[in-house]
Each structure stands twice: as structure tokens, then as C-alpha cells.
Amino acid sequence: MNSSQMLKGILEGCLLAVIAKGETYGYEMIEKLQTYGFSMVKEGSIYPLLLRMRKGKLVEVKEKSLPSGGPPRKYYTITKRGLEELEVFKKNWADVSNAVDNVLKN
């Protein structure tokens, strides 16, 4: 696993967490991630992940048209399976971060 793959996995988990907080769309997700400090992530990189999460039925999409024109906006909500996946991620992350902390402390 190289560092970008690792970041991808982490990003996927964080996206799930952001979507779990309530219906949201692509641009808003990246803004939220950035306020949490994810400045190393290119904005476009969330879309391949969202495609995969959609295919895996972790999230659902609803389209809503915008008053300002342009294409309809896609709003994401988390599914039951997505919530389960999020729990798995939380546990894995706790293990990893715990392990890393231990290594760095010693």
C-alpha cells in the first residue's frame, strides 16, 4: 500500500462520516473536509471515491435542480450499509492511530 492509497482509504472513511452527519453534495463535502484540516486533498479526488461508494450502495443520491441554473445538484445520504461500513472504518482507524501513537511515543 503506498501513501496515496492509504490516504484514499482514510478519505473514503471521512467522506462517509461527513455524509452520515446529514444530506450533502460534493462541493460542500470538500469544504467541510478542508475545515477539518484536509488541505492535502485535491478537490476532484472525492468523485472517484463517491462513484465507488455509490456502486457499493454505501450512499444514495438524489438530484435537485438549482434556482441558479446549471445541471441538477447531486445530494448524498448514507445508507444502512454505509453506516455499518463507517463503524468498521472507525474501529480500524482507532487501531491504526493507536498503534502509530504507541510507536511514535516510544
Place this chain on the structure above:
Amino acid sequence: MQLSKKSEQFLENLRLYLVTSGKKDKEINDIVNELEDHLREAEKRGKNVDKIIGRSPKEYMENLAGEMTTDHKMIMKILPVFLIGFCAFIALGDLIKEGIRYTWLELIGYPVTVLILLSIIIVSIKGMAANQIGEKAQLIIMSMLVLLQIGSFITLIFLKDQFGPPVFILNEVGNWIVGIIASLVLITISIWSKTWTPIFLPFAVYVPEVVLELDWIAERTGWSEVTNVFVSTGITFGLILIYILIVFRTLKQK
């Protein structure tokens, strides 16, 4: 707010890349629209498309394509239709000139050549889209591709008598029947595919040649057969190029 030209070009190229990768139409529209929405929001806040896509556009397109479903069913449908249409197109041209009489070289050579050419065209379009080639370079590459197509068929036509006598010959009634079937096939494909190409292409390729060879015209130009071939090929080339440009422009406006 209008999108910047750069963003628009990126979205066009992305669409072209995904179409030539055989992805499903609906998924293509979905992702292109979603990215358009994102780019609009980002540009409103003064961000630039390079910052959003990161790395190379090519890598980003590959990344997206990797997560999308390839429409194998559609490809398996389009390929035979394309081949049948192409056979109708060739048959129609031969009918106009000398009636149906094919040597082995032609019976095998035409389908093989067209499949090779088709793959070259698709790979080139995909490559151009992924590498964000400028309009001028695109035009040059397209012209070379059209020349390559015309060139390979002229080569086949010159070579056909070198490889034995015709093995497939039709009489006049046969020719008429083939002609009617071929025209119906091309019209049907045109309606099915919702494009003018299956009708326009035979027109562009055969009509200039036939017109130049009409007694009434030939007497006035006094051109030799070779000159006629060159002039009509030139007209055909021009017509196809104009057609491609028009199709491209309408595609972009969508």
C-alpha cells in the same frame, strides 16, 4: 455564472474520453454534470480547474473511468451494426460504378481494414481527450486520420485485381436487390443511431466521383480519369472534414 473556457474544455474532453472508453451514457452524464456543478462552485470562489483535478487530467480521467461500468452490451450491439453498415456503404459504391463483383482480397480486406481503422480512430480520440490536445493539433490529427482512411481504401481498390478473378458476381437483378437493401440498411442505421453519418458518408464519397464522370461534366472539364480521381477525392476529403467539424461543434454545444 459561465464556466471558464478551460473548465468547459476539461469537461468536454472528459466526456469524449469516457465515451471512447465505452462507459454507460447515464453514468457519463452523471459524473460530467456533477463535476460541472463542482467547477461552478469552485470558480465562483476564484479557484482554478488545475487545483481541483490535481496531478494530470489524464490520470484523473483514468481514475474516474476505473470506477465506472463499461457498457459491453452496447459495444456488442454497435460493432455488428457498424460492420453491416460499412458493407452496405461499400456495396452501394460498387453498384454505382461497375456492379457487384468481389475478389477474395476485397471480401476479406474491407472488413479487416475497417476494423483496424476503427480501433485507430477510437484510440486517437481517447488519446487526444486525455492529453488535452489543442484545437489546431486536433484538426491536423483528424485530417491525417481521414487521409489514412481514404488512402487505405484506394490501396485496396488498386490491389484488388492483383489477387485472382472475382469470386462473387451478381447479375443486374441481384445488383438492384443489393442496392435497395443497402440503402434501406443505411437509412435504418441513420434513424437508429440518430445521426446523419450513414447517409452523409456514401453521399460525400460517391457523388463527387459520379458527377465528375457524367458525360455532360466530363466533356466540359476534359479531365483524365486520374485527374478525376484526385479532384473527387479532394472534394470528398473536404466534405468529410466539414461534416466532422459541424458534428463536433454541435456535440460541444450540448
